[in-house]
Amino acid sequence: MLDDSGGTCPLQDGDNAQLLLDYCARRLSPSVERSLELHIAECPSCQKFRDQQRAIWNALDVWEHADFSPGFDLRLQEKLEAEARRPVTAKAMDWMQGVSMRPALPLAAAFLLWMVGWQFFKPASDAGQTVPLPDPPAIEQVESTLEDMEMLNQLAPSE
């Protein structure tokens, strides 16, 4: 806990340090604050941390805020009135601009790549090739069959 050799107290590591920051910002409950004060009273490293942090805190207090310029309210009022008078179409355009297109971009890019890839690497199409159709029954074959049937009829035993 105590560290006179210039090292740091474990209280200043990780989430523990938040306790010290909260202490300097006076955001701790009275009971936690008292416990921490007991520790700090015996820990030179935490005393140093507290003194430095309080100095920062006080230095930041130096930064006083500025005041509005006199015309601030008037200008804002004018802008609000102009906004109220704007046509619905202009407001719709604003809304369209406000809609983020970011999620659509990767999808569009992926679709484009797929289209390009499909054009270059699509499987060979059957459209250009001549497909052998089944041969139409040859006339000779029909004639031959008819002749065969006629012959059979002639050979049939006459009653």
Added chain:
Amino acid sequence: MSTCAVLEPDALLMVRFRDGETQCFTELLDRHRVSVFHFLYRMVQNQAVAEELAQEVFLRVYRSRAKYEPSAKFTTWLFRIAMNLALNWVRDNRHEQGQGSLDEEMLDGKARQVSDHRPDVEAFLVYQVKLAEVRGAIDRLPAKQRAAVFMHKYQEMEYSQIAKVLGCSESAVKSLLFRAYESLRARLAHYAG
């Protein structure tokens, strides 16, 4: 009606404004324009720009009234708008920031205001040097760390609220603040002596 009963006052005002009570917007403006302006002023370190951005914040609140749903604290939403505008401005004007705005600020109303309160010229100069050092040290912090410090120190926000404004976890905010204060302690160490 029952939902209105549990809403925080600002959210209730915004809901009433959404539902057509325009005077509620004026009340919201009165409540928050100072804190929004101060936050923006510290972020951009330029009064005119801070005023423009503050007006834009309230203009966006006005425009978004129809879509407003009281799902978070009103100030969380308000400061989220303000922070995004400030971060965008800081990003777009990174190279133009710096000594120019500080010097300009020293010469305008702020300096007069301080000198009125401090007749002692030497004290005034010491004050100005210290102020410039503090602002310079803060200006060198990354923009998100800067925003976290301002919300923690000046707006006195809880870590959970800062986390919602910054869109990160509470532990990330604690780490952000720890690193920010660590840098400031290193840069402004001579004040502790």
